[in-house]
Amino acid sequence: MTVSRRLLLTDLVWAVLLVLLVAYTVTDPPGPAYPGPTGVLWSTAVLIALPVAVRRRWPVAVLAVVLVAAVTATAAGVAGAGMLVVEFLPAATALYTVALMMPPRRSVPGLVAGLAGAAAAVGFFYAHRLPALPRADDAEVPLWAPGEIGVTVALLVLCWSVGCLVRWRRDVAARLARSLAHAAVVDERLRIARDLHDIVGHSMSLIAVKATVANHLADTRPDEVRAALTVIEETSRSGLADLRRALGVLRAEGTGEIVPADLAPTAGPAELAELAERAGDAGVRVVLRIGGVDDLPPALGLTAYRVVQEALTNVIRHAAPTTCRVTVEVVAGSLRMEVTDDGPPVRVGAPPGAGRGLAGMRERVTLYGGALTAGPRPEGGFRVRASVPVTPSGRSG
Structure with missing residues (x-):
């Protein structure tokens, strides 16, 4: 199941629960109940709460629908006296979504409309609708109007504030990821x-x-x-x-001073066995396959070495003790590199900056006209796959 479908299913379940909760409060409230048919009460509950199921797709429209429905039902007396705040719980959920998906300057009008509508509807209900409702002699006395207005207003403000806070934290995380x-x-x-x-x-x-x-x-x-x-x-x-x-x-901004490296032999495919041995010392069994790389230009040999080095580092960091298969070969004029592990299907709790190595590998491969893909495998584990043309753009000359 994809993430979008999982979220839609979650929202649908939440919307159904809200329908049941609103229906319960309007059919059996602490205070006087609306004397109309039960079908009207259930229809009201569905109209107030069910649109929440699509709140992520149409956040503003859903907020408008559920807010108007809640205000209209409350002002018309089709409400649960003493539990009016429940009728505005779907609106609070929609308001949270709007605050989460839009900047504050665009979500504030929704908050203002919600506060004004809720306060006016609850006040109107207690001033004009409640006295006309039939009341049994032993019926509980519902909350007084200022109390219900205060609780409803607090609920709307709280949900909007939480949505803004979550949005802010996500923005900070995104900026940090871009910076890294x-x-x-x-x-x-x-x-x-x-x-x-x-x-x-x-x-x-x-x-x-x-x-x-x-x-x-x-x-x-x-x-x-x-x-x-x-x-x-x-x-x-x-x-x-x-x-x-x-x-x-x-030739890009932000480059610093370049300190020349020591004049040492350039790493290449011949040194991959040493990388595999070091990974084995860390608990990762590496199955290495190399072919057709004898005449590889030094720059591409170094690229293969660096890509495999970074991929093995990620396996050691994130995949726990596992088996890793490394393939480096020249096929049909392309240098192909693949590093596959059989670690957990989903890497949970990766430390911040876990994608920096992938960014570096992609930069190196792109430099020689190649492409790199990386991601989880359906059967479990992770795969890094890169391909660089050996001729004409990939060969040094």
Whole structure:
């Protein structure tokens, strides 16, 4: 069952309960009862409460309908003397929904209309309708008008305030999530820059060596000079492509100082076995499958390493001890990466910032013209799947 259907079912159940509650108060109130047919009382209860079932789809319309119905029924005397506040409970529910889904400046008119309508209807009922209702000698004396007005007003204000508070908290959480995602993108850009420093540094070193060789052998061994120049051409194109990508990613606001990384060998598919071993030490059994990555450009090899590294980190954090399958292979000109675990079907209580790693992975994959998807599997667990073209846009050169 989807979330929307589950919410609709919940609202329908709540609306039926409200219908029963309102019907009970108007048919058997503490004070004098309306002398009309029972069918009229039940119809009134349905009209007042049942629209709440679709309050999330049409919040303003539902508020208008249930509020007008409650005010009209109360003013007409079709109400439960002593329990008039119950007739405005559906309106309070609808008012909560309006406050939750709309900013305060748009929900305040609904609150004002509800307060004015409820106060006027309850006051009119006690001043003009109650004296005309038949009353038994031993009937309970209903609450006095100011008391019922106060309770009804308090209910409406409380529900509106709770809706505004929940909306505010959701807005704060959304802003925090956007801020964390932006921070993750900036961090990933800086990390990409450091990684490319290794790649470009390696390329420039190779170019320098081959240029020196070509210079020394220019007159004596022309065949070796040609081979050296070929290597220089290929390496320079690869390094230039990586450098352009780095500049494209870093050309954004909010970037900080880039500190070059140490000149160390670039991580790639060959280092994935070490990642799997470390994940095993953390209680995650990793089944690793690698294929067709021998001729992968260094930048794409690094991308595969980083994607798998972040995905395994998320598995260790959120999936508990489990089995994880990692596939990295080149198929039909695309580098395909997939990390799948068989953890719980639904990850509950993930810590704040759990999506930052996904934002970083997506940034890295998008940099090379690829795409990344991530989400829970129907049979349980979580899947991260990425694909990057090896040629032409995905290859460094």
